Amino acid sequence: MNPNKKRLRRTMMFLNAQKPALIKDPYIYKPDSIMLDLEDAVAQNQKDVARFSLYHALQEIDYHGVERVVRINGLDTPYWQEDVRVCVAGGCDAIRIPKTESAEDVHRVEQAVIAAEKEFGREEGSTLLMAAIESARGVMRAMDVCESSERLFGIALSGGDYTKDMQTHITGTGIELMGARQNMLIAARAAGVQCFDTVYTNLDDMEGFRKDVESIHLMGFDGKSIVNPRQINIVHEIFTPTQKDIIFAEKVVKEIDEKSAQGIGVFTVDGKMIDIAFYDGAKRTISLAKASGVYKGEL
Amino acid sequence: MINAVGRDIPEEIIEMTGKEVFQGVHYRDGYTYKKDGPNTKCVINNQGSKLVENIHEVLVKCGIKDGMTLGFHHHFREGDYIVNMVMKEVHDMGIKDITICASSLGKAHDPIVPYIEDGTITNIQSSGVRGKIGDAISHGKLKGLAIMRSHGGRVRAIESGETRIDIAFIGTPTCDDYGNCRGIGGKSNCGVLSYAMVDGNYADKVVAITDTLVPFPNFPAHISMTNVDYVVEVDAIGDPNKIATGAAKPTTDMRKLMMADYCTEFVVNTPYFKDGFSYQTGVGGASIASTISLAKIMKERNVRMRFGVGGLTKPMCDLLINDQVDCLLDTQDFDLAAVESVKNLKHFRISAGEYADPFNKGAVVNKLDFVILAALEVDVHFNCNVVVGSDGMITGAQGGHPDTAAGAKCTIVIAPLLQGRIPAICTDVTTVTTPGESIDVVITDYGIAINPARQDLIECMKDVNLPFKTIEELRDIAYSMSGEPEKVQFGDRVVGIIESRDGTIMDVVREVKDFTFAE
Known part of the structure; x- marks a missing residue:
């Protein structure tokens, strides 16, 4: 455990926490962080199974220095508190709070984390937090979220839900994300935390992905959420100084x-x-x- | 007796087969012998016809009888109808104790298993077997011994007279009424007939079986009328969809792509990567991806390949189309793009003998710089196993693995560290099929191990940014995830031998025993 708010996070790779084949060795692809998902990738009746698999992965697998972030279920579900307990018991590096819309959301998770750190004998403050912004309300309150907690190392845009809230959709041009990206970046920089861009899900369009990464790199993002190891090298190449x-x-x-x-x-x-x-x-x-x-x- | 790869070959097997045990890849270099030749029935009369009504008739004309050896090729792979068609007739005629000498057998031949069980077939010689035949052999249902030999080894066995083929059945996509066979055209186009050429030259009786009879002369012939006794026309010799498939979509599996990139990076940092180099690769996802990434680097660095060889796929043929290679030497076509490419003037058909036979005066494999191979298991002595599954069942084929590995200056094996939950890098392979002395480099998703015997390669790579590890380290990583697997439990009976390409015994395969948990 080495909580480091400022570490390099060019790539955060989403992995279904329930899939042993995925979570056994993602470090071979050398992402900066992995995002073990308990939320959307896991069916409602499989949440406990996924937590079990997550706990053992965190306890047993040497991820060779890759940061282990866990995406918990939303605060509007009955799952998130147990998710937090498992994350902390397993000893993850950070928790990603989905659908964050206020500082209060971060505080609720933070309280649960503090309680779990006590319960499982973990050092207080050893579990970092990050917040996913997935709505217009979240974007407008990004600054509050960024300044909500000492544990919070950054915010991430979740484009799918955000565009739904904005009554549009992902176009591949980035135009629908422009406002959110700018607003979140400015808030993050003002608060001194990191800012991460949303996933690019069309794996058949690696050129489109490259353009997307080039553009968010120029905007000033610290990194990008990714869904496949094939995306790692492109992001790292673009984010690495020449x-x-x-x-x-x-x-x-x-x-x-x-x-x-x-x-x-x-x-x-x-x-x-x-x-x-x-x-x-x-x-x-x-x-x-x-x-x-x-x-x-x-x- | 313990052989050069440390395998204990039972005395009774040495006695039964009259073979020596494996004593090193170059043990029989310089060996001299007189080649065998077929009994030939001359055709002088110009009034006769070679056309025969059906398989039954041709078997009668060839004098089929108990104990004969029948030859088959595997150019139709999983789409082959010939073996089943012939063996059904042989079975229906009540013939027993047949030896099948095939260049390979696959799942398409599952229907012959009952003939193994009832004693119609009592011996099998093949590059390997898959599916139910493998299962039957591993469970001791074959009365005699299965002999697994490489493509080069099969030619050696036939040319040296160790194996005498009484009747060879050559499925041919096109044929004329006088027996000129071509791998091109027709309904079951397979491009080449490389593995069948030795059957044509050495079998006592040669039967061409086709579903596309064309007017004489079907030239240039891949197997000549001068060697063919009879021609049989049937409705279908194979399933075209399973003979040459559409070109496989390049893999998008990052694990394979990563191993392919490691492989290419390794290749380009060896002294052999220069204008005029030669190359062979297989059909696995990582092998194909390696060819694609190598082509890219060849273009960037303006390096040209002299020849590519082997079973061919689209990415190899693309090298010819894109003028990155002088010529291709073809033994087998795995996809339609390769079949199509045969028309190219610089795409040459070669026989299995020219390709890989260790008992001729020099084969193409000896001129190879690189070969990229796969393996089911590789052990800490770099021995490879490509035939017997980690569960002890025969489930693969040697193909040209030991031939190319022995011939190439740089032999690279690509294998994911874990195949499912089974470690591919282990302390001792279940069965040795290619000796470690032929293997130079093993590339896995967790790192790359160079055979310590190749200090020259280790030296070349000392400043190369690749994840080098020792083979023992790779094994330890594998075992740290999977645990050290318990040894497969075999019975006493030897059901098959793994024959080295020079005819000596590399290893034996024993009957599998149902697994029971250790106390």
């Missing part, structure tokens, strides 16, 4: 460190005017490159 970006960022960090010691505020790197405002961005590129395993420099 060698060109890394070399430039390295120069910027080094030059700023050096020049500021000499009392110089503005200077040029590779012909581009650089000042202190570039520092955080360049540092972020280096740490992303490090986390992605492509940076071998000394910064």
Whole structure:
């Protein structure tokens, strides 16, 4: 257990918690996080079976450092409290709260998690939370949700339910998600938490998927929910800084460190005017490159 | 007697078969012998006809009798009607004690099981068997021994006279009335007749069976009239839908794609990957995906293949269409795209002998750089098993596995670490079919192991970013998930032998015993 709110989460792969063949070794595909699902993927009369399978998977399987998030059932169902107990007893890294519409929703789950951490002797605070935003109301209250709990590391858009609420549907163009994506990103950044984009379910259209990921990467998302391991490499490739970006960022960090010691505020790197405002961005590129395993420099 | 792969071959089997035990892949290199030849009944009179009314008549004309050996090929695979058609007639005539010498047998031949049970068929020699025949042999229903031999090994056995085929039945998609056979055209188009060519050359009586009789001359003939005694026309020789299927959709299973990518990455980092390299792969999802990803890298790096060989599928034939390979050498066509490709001038048909026979003056497999294979099990000695299931039942075929593995400079086996719940990487394979000395690399979804005998390959890969592990580590990962499987429980009786390509005994297959839990 190593709760880390800021870890790299480019990919969160959904897996039905009831399917042993799926949950036995998803780490071989090297996603950043897996999302073991107790909610929509599991039929109502199979919820207890799925919890049983989930508990043993969490207890027995070495996921080789891949973050283990569990999507529990909605707060409007009779299942979620028992889900929370199993998640905590099993020792998952984080819980994803579906259909979150308010800070209150997060608080309810947080209370249940605290109780379970006590009940099962887990360290308090060891179970992180994330909130899925699936409705217009949720999008409008995203800021409240983002600031609701110290345990909350991020919010994620759930496009299917959101577009239904908006009386539209997934078009593949992204136009129907534009408002929600922008609003959630701004809220997440303002609150200092991460923000994740919705799934892309058409596995026959890998080009469409690539375009979708390119666009949400440029928007500023931290990562994307995925439904198939074939999607992992594309996301990681797009979210990994290029060698060109890394070399430039390295120069910027080094030059700023050096020049500021000499009392110089503005200077040029590779012909581009650089000042202190570039520092955080360049540092972020280096740490992303490090986390992605492509940076071998000394910064 | 313990052989070179550590298998104990019972003395009575050595005595019964007159064979030696396996002593290494190159043990019989340089061996000299005089090839066998068929008894030939000359046709000088130009008034005669080779056409015979039906299978019964042709059996009578060939002098069918108890104890004979009948030859069959497997180019129609699961769509084959020939074996069942002939064996039903043989059975109905009350003939007993037949040896079937087939290039392979599959589930299509389940209907001959009663003939095994009633003693019509008492010996089977084949690349392998699947379905109910495998079940019958493993349960001790075959009176004699089943001999499992590779495609190259079958040609060796026939050419050396170890196996004498009395009557060969060659299902042929087209044939003229004088016996010129072609694998192309007709209703049961299978592209080539590579495995049947040795039957044509060495069987005492050769019967061509076709459902598409064409005017003389059916040229260029794949099997010549000069070797064919009789021609029988029947309604159907096979089910076209099961002979050559539509090209398999490339796999979307990420596990297979990942292993294929590992394989390609490995291949391109060996010294053999350069202009003029040669390559063979199989028909499994990961093998086909490897060919597709290799083609992409060949294009990017402007590397050209000299020849591709083997049973062919669409991705291999696409290399020819896209001008990425100089030529294809074809022994079998697995899909319609491959059958269609036979028309290409640079798509050459070869015989099973040219392909893989260790007892001729050099076969194509010896010129292979890479072969990509699959396996049911691989053990920590790199021995492979492709014939006997982990439950002890005969359920697969050697095919060209040991031939290509022995010949290629770099032999790669791709296998998922767990096949269902059964570890594919294990301490000892159930049955050795290809010796570890022929296997260079094993690629699994959990990592890649290079045979320590190949220090040169280990050296090449030291800066390559692939998940390298030792074969023992891979086994340990498998066992950590599945547990160490209990040994299959066999009875004492040996029901079959796994023959090495040079005719020595690689392993024996014993009768299965119903499982009982250990105390």
